[in-house]
Amino acid sequence: MTKGVRGDNAVLLRRLYTSLYRIRRVEEEIVRIYPTDKIKSPSHMSLGQESVSVGVCEALRKTDIVFATYRSHAAYLAKGGDLKRMTAELYGKADGAARGKAGSMHLIDMSTGMMGTSAIVGTSLPLAVGYALAERMRGKDTVVVVFFGDGAQEEGVFHESMNFAALKKLPVLFVLENNTYAIHTPLGARVPAANFRERAATYKMPTQLIEDGDTLALLEATEAAAARMRAGGGPEFFEVMTMRWLEHVGPGDDLHLNYRTKAELDAWKAKDQVKLIGAMLDDAARGQIQREVEEEVQAALAFAEASPYPADHELYEHVYHD
Numbered sequence: 001m002t003k004g005v006r007g008d009n010a011v012l013l014r015r016l017y018t019s020l021y022r023i024r025r026v027e028e029e030i031v032r033i034y035p036t037d038k039i040k041s042p043s044h045m046s047l048g049q050e051s052v053s054v055g056v057c058e059a060l061r062k063t064d065i066v067f068a069t070y071r072s073h074a075a076y077l078a079k080g081g082d083l084k085r086m087t088a089e090l091y092g093k094a095d096g097a098a099r100g101k102a103g104s105m106h107l108i109d110m111s112t113g114m115m116g117t118s119a120i121v122g123t124s125l126p127l128a129v130g131y132a133l134a135e136r137m138r139g140k141d142t143v144v145v146v147f148f149g150d151g152a153q154e155e156g157v158f159h160e161s162m163n164f165a166a167l168k169k170l171p172v173l174f175v176l177e178n179n180t181y182a183i184h185t186p187l188g189a190r191v192p193a194a195n196f197r198e199r200a201a202t203y204k205m206p207t208q209l210i211e212d213g214d215t216l217a218l219l220e221a222t223e224a225a226a227a228r229m230r231a232g233g234g235p236e237f238f239e240v241m242t243m244r245w246l247e248h249v250g251p252g253d254d255l256h257l258n259y260r261t262k263a264e265l266d267a268w269k270a271k272d273q274v275k276l277i278g279a280m281l282d283d284a285a286r287g288q289i290q291r292e293v294e295e296e297v298q299a300a301l302a303f304a305e306a307s308p309y310p311a312d313h314e315l316y317e318h319v320y321h322d
């Protein structure tokens with residue numbers, strides 16, 4: 001844990017732990033329920049990676065904008081996305097964030113600046129850049145964050161997006177969630193050199209490496225970057241080292257596939273940010289947060305259960321923009 005950044009600020013720590021623990025518990029429940037087939041959507045878990053979204057989003061304003069990937073639950077919840085509408089969406093129900101049509105991979109809550117997630121690798125990058133340009137043209141000082149995986153840097157649009165954002169000095173924070181795997185393929189089998197920050201630097205944007213998904217380091221780095229971007233400083237690039245604990249998609253472990261080792265995974269679990277931040281609180285504060293989160297999570301699941309499925313005619317609605 002770096003620097004103990006405002007580590008004595010109990011209010012901040014409670015906020016961070018609430019956000020981290022809430023995402024953790026929601027996903028643990030998704031993992032538990034998934035095999036019953038009540039959850040209709042393929043779901044990519046963020047378990048182990050929660051801190052990337054939380055550290056960044058806690059430094060943002062509600063009016064700031066986030067785009068993310070199909071591994072979307074953490075970013076959606078960290079940015080303030082409605083939990084009940086998320087659970088209902090995963091259940092394919094009419095009260096879902098996209099009325100049950102989109103599922104886990106396409107979560108959206110425009111009321112809180114969660115502008116959408118996408119199943120197609122790399123596609124959130126140009127959307128974020130375009131949105132930042134639009135906000136600039138509207139005269140706003142909105143910061144736009146785009147989360148993407150290490151697989152997205154293999155898409156050409158990664159470079160196009162960074163180039164255009166840098167050229168126009170757009171306030172886009174590029175956040176690479178580097179868990180070192182794209183499905184089952186490690187970085188070493190995909191790139192001659194995993195020099196992502198060097199690539200970003202060729203577009204003349206400042207870059208930072210955040211090790212261990214460090215929540216507090218991310219919070220501090222994002223606050224500083226957001227201030228620079230609002231002042232017209234142009235895009236910035238974070239590479240955050242992290243690790244997903246479960247299989248690429250779905251609720252299971254995948255060690256039997258042998259593309260990564262138990263030792264590697266155990267090393268990441270030993271530096272779990274949810275536990276680390278929780279340990280900075282006293283037992284009473286941590287216990288209270290856990291009880292409140294539990295109540296909220298169970299209420300959200302009950303909401304999803306009780307919500308009706310969409311009516312048949314909805315199949316043809318909201319398909320095209322009228």
Ligand SMILES: Cc1ncc(C[n+]2csc(CCOP(=O)(O)OP(=O)(O)O)c2C)c(N)n1
Pocket residue numbers: 071119120121122148149150151152179181182183248
């Ligand atoms: C353009 C495109 N190519 C391939 C896929 C299939 N695909 C889905 S996820 C994925 C791996 C992406 O890995 P990464 O960007 O590192 O994200 P992570 O799953 O590790 O969070 C691939 C290749 C896709 N969805 N879109």
Ligand SMILES: [Mg+2]
Pocket residue numbers: 149150151177178179180181182183
């Ligand atoms: Mg990856």
